Amino acid sequence: MTQLYSSVKPTPMLKDELDIVIPTIRNLDFLEMWRPFFEQYHLIIVQDGDPSKAIKIPEGFDYELYNRDDINRILGPKASCISFKDSACRCFGYMVSKKKYIYTIDDDCFVAKDPSGKDINALEQHIKNLLSPSTPHFFNTLYDPYRDGADFVRGYPFSMREGAITAVSHGLWLNIPDYDAPTQLVKPLERNSRKFDLSLRQPILYVDAVMTIPKGTLFPMCGMNLAFDRELIGPAMYFGLMGDGQPIGRYDDMWAGWCVKVICDHMGWGVKTGLPYIWHSKASNPFVNLKKEYNGIFWQEEAIPFFQSVTLPEECTSVQQCYLELAKLVKEKLGKVDPYFNKLATGMVTWIEAWEELNSAEGTEAKAPNGKSE
Amino acid sequence: MSSAEINKNEVDIVIGALNADLTQFLTSWRPFFSGFHLIVVKDPELKEELNIPEGFDVDVYSKTDMEKVVGASNSTMFSGYSCRYFGYLVSKKKYIVSIDDDCVPAKDPKGFLVDAVSQHVFNLENPATPLFFNTLYDPYCEGADFVRGYPFSLRSGVPCAASCGLWLNLADLDAPTQALKTEQRNTSYVDAVMTVPAKAMLPISGINIAFNRELVGPAMVPALRIAGEGKVRWETLEDVWCGMCLKHISDHLGYGVKTGMPYVWRNERGDAVESLRKKWEGMKLMEKSVPFFDSLKLPETALKVEDCVIELAKAVKEQLGSDDPAFTQAADAMVKWVQLWNSVNSSG
Numbered sequence: 260m261t262q263l264y265s266s267v268k269p270t271p272m273l274k275d276e277l278d279i280v281i282p283t284i285r286n287l288d289f290l291e292m293w294r295p296f297f298e299q300y301h302l303i304i305v306q307d308g309d310p311s312k313a314i315k316i317p318e319g320f321d322y323e324l325y326n327r328d329d330i331n332r333i334l335g336p337k338a339s340c341i342s343f344k345d346s347a348c349r350c351f352g353y354m355v356s357k358k359k360y361i362y363t364i365d366d367d368c369f370v371a372k373d374p375s376g377k378d379i380n381a382l383e384q385h386i387k388n389l390l391s392p393s394t395p396h397f398f399n400t401l402y403d404p405y406r407d408g409a410d411f412v413r414g415y416p417f418s419m420r421e422g423a424i425t426a427v428s429h430g431l432w433l434n435i436p437d438y439d440a441p442t443q444l445v446k447p448l449e450r451n452s453r454k455f456d457l458s459l460r461q462p463i464l465y466v467d468a469v470m471t472i473p474k475g476t477l478f479p480m481c482g483m484n485l486a487f488d489r490e491l492i493g494p495a496m497y498f499g500l501m502g503d504g505q506p507i508g509r510y511d512d513m514w515a516g517w518c519v520k521v522i523c524d525h526m527g528w529g530v531k532t533g534l535p536y537i538w539h540s541k542a543s544n545p546f547v548n549l550k551k552e553y554n555g556i557f558w559q560e561e562a563i564p565f566f567q568s569v570t571l572p573e574e575c576t577s578v579q580q581c582y583l584e585l586a587k588l589v590k591e592k593l594g595k596v597d598p599y600f601n602k603l604a605t606g607m608v609t610w611i612e613a614w615e616e617l618n619s620a621e622g623t624e625a626k627a628p629n630g631k632s633e
Numbered sequence: 634m635s636s637a638e639i640n641k642n643e644v645d646i647v648i649g650a651l652n653a654d655l656t657q658f659l660t661s662w663r664p665f666f667s668g669f670h671l672i673v674v675k676d677p678e679l680k681e682e683l684n685i686p687e688g689f690d691v692d693v694y695s696k697t698d699m700e701k702v703v704g705a706s707n708s709t710m711f712s713g714y715s716c717r718y719f720g721y722l723v724s725k726k727k728y729i730v731s732i733d734d735d736c737v738p739a740k741d742p743k744g745f746l747v748d749a750v751s752q753h754v755f756n757l758e759n760p761a762t763p764l765f766f767n768t769l770y771d772p773y774c775e776g777a778d779f780v781r782g783y784p785f786s787l788r789s790g791v792p793c794a795a796s797c798g799l800w801l802n803l804a805d806l807d808a809p810t811q812a813l814k815t816e817q818r819n820t821s822y823v824d825a826v827m828t829v830p831a832k833a834m835l836p837i838s839g840i841n842i843a844f845n846r847e848l849v850g851p852a853m854v855p856a857l858r859i860a861g862e863g864k865v866r867w868e869t870l871e872d873v874w875c876g877m878c879l880k881h882i883s884d885h886l887g888y889g890v891k892t893g894m895p896y897v898w899r900n901e902r903g904d905a906v907e908s909l910r911k912k913w914e915g916m917k918l919m920e921k922s923v924p925f926f927d928s929l930k931l932p933e934t935a936l937k938v939e940d941c942v943i944e945l946a947k948a949v950k951e952q953l954g955s956d957d958p959a960f961t962q963a964a965d966a967m968v969k970w971v972q973l974w975n976s977v978n979s980s981g
Contacts, residue, residue: 396834398830400805400837411806413805413873414838417920436769438778438780464769466823476831477765479765479780480782560784560785
């Protein structure tokens, strides 16, 4: 590609109501490609790994940066709930944000092109998804009925056509798909493409749809290209205990996704999946991944029936209450699978305590970040 | 996935003829229907002779044939769009593909005609995944797979009971929607097949559908007739009701229902505004049906499809019968359908 990014700047929407949260351990060069789409938004960078390392951020972006020292300083002993040496640390960014919406993206994700060759403004599509209703109670066979050119099909009950509020917008990836380690090992060359279109010089498996995941159905939520209504569901977006000192990795977003979906189902909110696509460039090492995922592969067989059968009591009317109830049940039901789940349940409770602390009126003062743009 | 890979002996293509002249329809589908056995069922209320072009392996059933098989009193069950169900009844094949007679093959974004028959059979022959949503849609499609976080124990999937296709040009919208948006045409080609999750309800359209007859044939019930049911889709709900029953029974028995490709190109017929003038009964019936299906639990002892239909019919009569006579009639029709199914398929 001779042109790295579009020269046409799109109209920003919600620029004062949305934060972009990016975990990183290396550099943020990828932001250069996203500049036309991101530069009007405020960024929250969560720097993982060695806090003494300086992360270079391209000029012109408005950001706050938090490293491990900041996390420890701001949360004190509660910092134990935030993972180290794992991108799960990004959820700290959700906690310190003051905005209504969050968009989170990995630092190896770039702007993708749609089948016509046009750059995809992923953020704009996420915003569209979040600002339009979801349809979790009845599946529409023409997918998102609120998109231009779409509608509800014959037989769709009229009483349900106002839809539900959308809490989460889960985007997808072209090029390197989000496969687990065993699948990566078996299919090393597979790109998310059914055919390679030479005229566009880009593999395509572009599914032009957004849809709501029905109530009562769980899904694997990937944190690479994800947006959500922080005011609604933020407290449930805890990415768990992963990485350094933990027996598991690469299940942070999965765990958050199961908790989030159960709570959204309980609260009557919708979760959408599909567009937008981003271009995922980096295939991580499948052998390293296998080591991280190993326990998760077995534990998910226990965790999923747990989440599928959990019912939250009617008295849980706030997300925090739902989440604390879930933590209790995790300890009760999954603690016997492995002591890790007891630790995780404790982490979940600590997370909520920290969330409440930081998001109360007094909590705002305490959290000046280490790095800020001028 | 070409038609050469499909065992054509396992498939019947069932066409309900609401129009007498099937020349354009069958000619346009010839590339994809040839080699298959066709069952054409004529709407018993259609007076004209059917016009069917040469070169097809086809059996045609009319009112007389129906009455021979099911008796004169039962042939009313198969009038209008429901005529196709007679074809399901008398078929001896494993898979049925059924397309409305106002649809022709669609073109994909590359300009190639879509082989809807092959795509339907491919969908039916591959497992469905109703118990956990795969964010890359059908994991059995070429170039796709299960994503990270998809439980391994669920990756073999379950049998696929039905494949619900979609429509370009005139989508299957209801009369109020189409009347409001007279110019709206569906131009969006979504390159995906997916399984509709267990417990999720959906409106299944009969316009472009395929199913595993051996697995769920008795659940394909021609039951719900709305008052003033007409000869355009805007004036019917039989397929939507059938679909609600089918999905519920599939969920209960652990089968899957897929939706998405293939697309067909649906032509203009009828006038949405005209249909809207008739008091649209369907809306009321759907509103009553949804909470019923949502809370319905079939008994654990119902392990065969026929038993599920009977139990479902009982529940419809008990819980919905007093709401509208259409439901009582539907319940009776469902029971009758199972009786006919058993008698036709045992003597077969």
